[in-house]
Amino acid sequence: MLRFSLARAGHAVVVLLGVTVVVFTLMHLVPGDPVRVALGTQYTPESYEALRSASGLDRPLISQYFHYVGSAFTGDLGVSFRTGEPVTLVLLERLPATLSLAFAAMVIAVVTAFPLGVYAATHQGRISDTIVRVVSQFGVSVPDFWLGILFILLFSSTLGWLPPSGYVPLTEDPVGWLSRVIMPATAVGLVSGAIITRFVRSAVLESLGSEHARTARAKGLRRRIVRSRHVVRNAMVPIITVIGVQAAILMGGVIVIEVVFAWPGLGRLTFDAVSARDYPVVQGAVLLVATLFLLVSMAVDLLYARIDPRISIR
Amino acid sequence: MNAPGFAVRDLTVVLGRGKRAARVVRGVSWSVEAGATLGVVGESGSGKSMTVLASAGLLPPPAAVTGSALLGGRDLLKLSRRELEGIRGRRLGFVFQDPMTSLNPLLTVERQITEGIEEHLGATRRAARDSARVLLETVGIPDPDRRLDAYPHQLSGGMRQRVMIAIALSCGPDVLIADEPTTALDVTTQAQILDLVRERQERTGMAVVWISHDLAVVGGLADDVVVMYGGQVVEQAPVETLHSAPAHPYTRGLLGARPVLGRRRDQLTAIPGTPPDPRALPSGCVFFDRCPVKGDPRCETQVPDLVEVGRRHFARTFCPEDQ
Ligand SMILES: Nc1ncnc2c1ncn2[C@@H]1O[C@H](COP(=O)(O)OP(=O)(O)O)[C@@H](O)[C@H]1O
Numbered sequence: 033m034l035r036f037s038l039a040r041a042g043h044a045v046v047v048l049l050g051v052t053v054v055v056f057t058l059m060h061l062v063p064g065d066p067v068r069v070a071l072g073t074q075y076t077p078e079s080y081e082a083l084r085s086a087s088g089l090d091r092p093l094i095s096q097y098f099h100y101v102g103s104a105f106t107g108d109l110g111v112s113f114r115t116g117e118p119v120t121l122v123l124l125e126r127l128p129a130t131l132s133l134a135f136a137a138m139v140i141a142v143v144t145a146f147p148l149g150v151y152a153a154t155h156q157g158r159i160s161d162t163i164v165r166v167v168s169q170f171g172v173s174v175p176d177f178w179l180g181i182l183f184i185l186l187f188s189s190t191l192g193w194l195p196p197s198g199y200v201p202l203t204e205d206p207v208g209w210l211s212r213v214i215m216p217a218t219a220v221g222l223v224s225g226a227i228i229t230r231f232v233r234s235a236v237l238e239s240l241g242s243e244h245a246r247t248a249r250a251k252g253l254r255r256r257i258v259r260s261r262h263v264v265r266n267a268m269v270p271i272i273t274v275i276g277v278q279a280a281i282l283m284g285g286v287i288v289i290e291v292v293f294a295w296p297g298l299g300r301l302t303f304d305a306v307s308a309r310d311y312p313v314v315q316g317a318v319l320l321v322a323t324l325f326l327l328v329s330m331a332v333d334l335l336y337a338r339i340d341p342r343i344s345i346r
Numbered sequence: 347m348n349a350p351g352f353a354v355r356d357l358t359v360v361l362g363r364g365k366r367a368a369r370v371v372r373g374v375s376w377s378v379e380a381g382a383t384l385g386v387v388g389e390s391g392s393g394k395s396m397t398v399l400a401s402a403g404l405l406p407p408p409a410a411v412t413g414s415a416l417l418g419g420r421d422l423l424k425l426s427r428r429e430l431e432g433i434r435g436r437r438l439g440f441v442f443q444d445p446m447t448s449l450n451p452l453l454t455v456e457r458q459i460t461e462g463i464e465e466h467l468g469a470t471r472r473a474a475r476d477s478a479r480v481l482l483e484t485v486g487i488p489d490p491d492r493r494l495d496a497y498p499h500q501l502s503g504g505m506r507q508r509v510m511i512a513i514a515l516s517c518g519p520d521v522l523i524a525d526e527p528t529t530a531l532d533v534t535t536q537a538q539i540l541d542l543v544r545e546r547q548e549r550t551g552m553a554v555v556w557i558s559h560d561l562a563v564v565g566g567l568a569d570d571v572v573v574m575y576g577g578q579v580v581e582q583a584p585v586e587t588l589h590s591a592p593a594h595p596y597t598r599g600l601l602g603a604r605p606v607l608g609r610r611r612d613q614l615t616a617i618p619g620t621p622p623d624p625r626a627l628p629s630g631c632v633f634f635d636r637c638p639v640k641g642d643p644r645c646e647t648q649v650p651d652l653v654e655v656g657r658r659h660f661a662r663t664f665c666p667e668d669q
């Protein structure tokens with residue numbers, strides 16, 4: 033267990049280093065001068081040079097990189113060009129909004145996808161299966177922000193049931209949070225859910241047709257037990273994979289939906305930071321999302337090992 | 347011995363519908379009495395598995411099954427799902443070909459044995475564990491206490507098949523259906539499994555249906571043998587008769603395909619050609635394409651009936667070999 037965790041942590045560090053190289057290079061290749069953008073109307077040659085050297089941008093790229101990675105290890109991700117705030121603080125401030133949105137979306141996705149997928153698989157070829165398949169195919173091909181806009185038009189502009197956008201922290205006002213998270217989370221969750229539904233359906237179908245499921249039936253176990261203990265349980269390994277992938281994708285994939293709903297999360301932050309050429313914030317946000325990604329995949333691996341005795345973690 | 351035997355009557359299985367319908371079992375009948383062993387042989391794809399799976403309602407829904415499967419005076423094909431679940435595992439035990447895939451990789455050996463015992467015999471978890479331990483001993487697994495907590499991947503192929511047999515025997519079935527249980531095993535293990543089943547049968551008087559693509563395996567075990575080809579029974583006889591006086595050209599081919607002492611392996615006379623596609627069966631004799639005899643004008647146009655060619659000996663051919 034410990035060795036497994038250490039190995040994964042080492043692996044994660046290597047991946048994150050790779051991520052920093054890519055982001056760092058990309059940010060410096062993108063046209064646009066962050067110092068100019070940051071100064072805006074206060075631009076003078078003197079203030080330009082001062083800010084440039086204060087931000088370390090006058091140093092060679094390679095030395096900038098090593099300086100960045102070195103401080104990142106201590107939790108210092110630099111300061112925002114735009115606001116001068118420490119990036120780490122800015123990110124931590126935005127993290128709960130994104131996490132709570134992603135979590136709500138995942139709950140919606142799993143709660144709809146799991147029963148639908150299992151139901152469709154166990155009713156293969158019936159009309160209900162066809163309906164699930166057609167609807168989920170539709171869900172897979174719809175962009176989440178489009179659904180989000182549709183929701184705003186319907187539930188806010190027309191019916192006036194829900195606030196169209198904005199955010200209040202879950203910890204301060206749970207009801208307010210819920211009324212605001214429900215639309216973006218549903219928009220994202222349904223699209224993810226459609227993907228998961230299709231996976232659940234095919235995983236359960238495969239498990240239904242497996243030889244060990246046939247053995248379970250040959251034992252004379254009741255259908256309910258065959259399905260829960262032998263069919264769905266065995267389908268969980270591939271299902272958990274896709275749920276994990278979807279959860280990880282959500283962390284970075286809520287950018288557009290956060291913009292649509294004025295949701296002050298990491299996505300929104302990244303969007304604004306890219307527009308302003310605020311390198312440190314973009315780099316920090318990407319690094320954080322990559323870390324979340326890795327954490328989710330570690331959690332998935334741990335879950336695997338709990339379900340499947342053939343996977344041993346020592 | 348008053349345990350009932352098992353019989354299928356005029357069993358037909360059609361998979362799929364319309365043009366793609368595959369008639370994989372066509373009017374198969376056989377029976378086996380308590381304490382006796384019926385061997386079912388035929389090349390791969392001849393419908394052996396489909397016959398026994400269909401008889402116990404183990405085929406997935408797109409299969410259309412007609413005929414009857416009689417166990418203890420009841421037709422399994424007429425029972426409700428719930429009633430059938432009460433018979434499978436309780437009175438009808440199954441052992442399948444591949445012990446790698448037939449066991450659930452995620453459950454312990456104990457759980458896979460006890461769940462049937464709990465279901466059918468109403469045993470407590472504890473009592474079921476005790477039974478499972480005894481069963482493992484019975485099927486020749488050393489150190490049963492440790493094996494109970496093992497997962498299938500921690501066991502050898504032979505051990506796994508023993509576990510499968512323990513599962514099949516766990517509720518004291520009247521009938522054991524073994525569908526190529528030794529095909530995936532090495533020769534030594536194969537012989538051990540054969541002995542094990544024979545010994546169990548002598549003790550309990552259960553009926554055994556032993557399916558194999560190898561006449562030699564069935565020969566040492568069965569009382570009667572049914573030879574299947576293209577979804578039909580093409581010959582049926584007591585095992586000695588089948589060896590001494592095979593009547594159907596296909597059976598003679600199968601016997602010829604066996605390595606015989608004193609003959610070199612390269613002299614093996616396998617039957618050239620492949621079995622027919624159950625979606626496009628010939629209009630005449632199902633064996634016509636590959637038959638070396640074809641000794642009757644009706645061979646190509648008419649399906650021969652299964653006729654009595656000797657004492658308790660039936661063959662489906664226009665030209666039975668009379669020896
Ligand atoms: N799902 C399926 N759909 C159509 N045909 C099938 C299917 N499964 C098996 N078959 C066909 O059914 C026939 C009988 O198969 P089976 O009973 O498994 O043969 P055996 O056990 O004698 O090797 C074979 O020709 C096989 O190709």
Ligand code: SF4
Nearest residue numbers: 631637640645663664
């Ligand atoms: S009926 Fe004709 S074709 Fe068929 S097995 Fe007999 S001899 Fe051969």
Ligand SMILES: [Mg+2]
Nearest residue numbers: 394395525526
């Ligand atoms: Mg078979």
